[in-house]
Amino acid sequence: MDLLGDWWTPLVLREAFYGIKRFDEFQQELGIARNTLADRLRRLVDEGLMEKRSYQQDPVRYDYVLTEMGSDFFGVLAAMNGWGNRWLAGEQGAPVVFHHDRCGHQGEPEVVCGECKEPMTAADTHPRMGPGYPPHLAERPDIRHRFTP
Known part of the structure; x- marks a missing residue:
């Protein structure tokens, strides 16, 4: 949720599933401020959900494409769409x-x-603690209670 904590990030990903790849296309479709879009795209690239691919050299311009990790986000968007429907x-x-x-x-x-x-x-x-749950949190009584059957 830290990654998707704002409403623009899932919308950028949704547009990528619709086939949008270029900065100006994202900006036009979403009506998002350029600096906000640049921040969201940078974060999605840094987190591994999208990658930048150069399509022009002078000046350098990029396509933003979903990675395997980003493509896996489809289930989240589909579930949200189903709920909305x-x-x-x-x-x-x-x-x-x-x-x-x-x-x-x-x-x-x-x-x-x-x-x-x-x-x-x-x-x-019901959720259960998995093997990767942070040990320092797993020891807290309030957290243990959350995962108690």
Whole structure:
């Protein structure tokens, strides 16, 4: 959440999924201030979600393209889109739907268990500390309580 703590960052990533690559295109589509966009793109590159690829030498200009890590963010945007379609869509229906190229159908994003492939919901899914949880936090009683079954 530190990386995505502002509303512009997911919007920049969304535009990248729509095929936007160039600074001016991002700026035009989002109506974002140039300095804010430059900051968000720099942060996305620094964090590994996007990379800069030179497409012009004089002056040097770059495309901003999703990395594998950035492409993996699709599930987050799809889940947010699904939530918006369910709770915020007007009478005309969902403003953005997903066409699944593999099966040829229009589908709703769903979070499923990687093992049993059944849907995961807040009612039947609970967080647990993983092996990479910071030890200094894992010792705190309030944190341990959060992860107690």
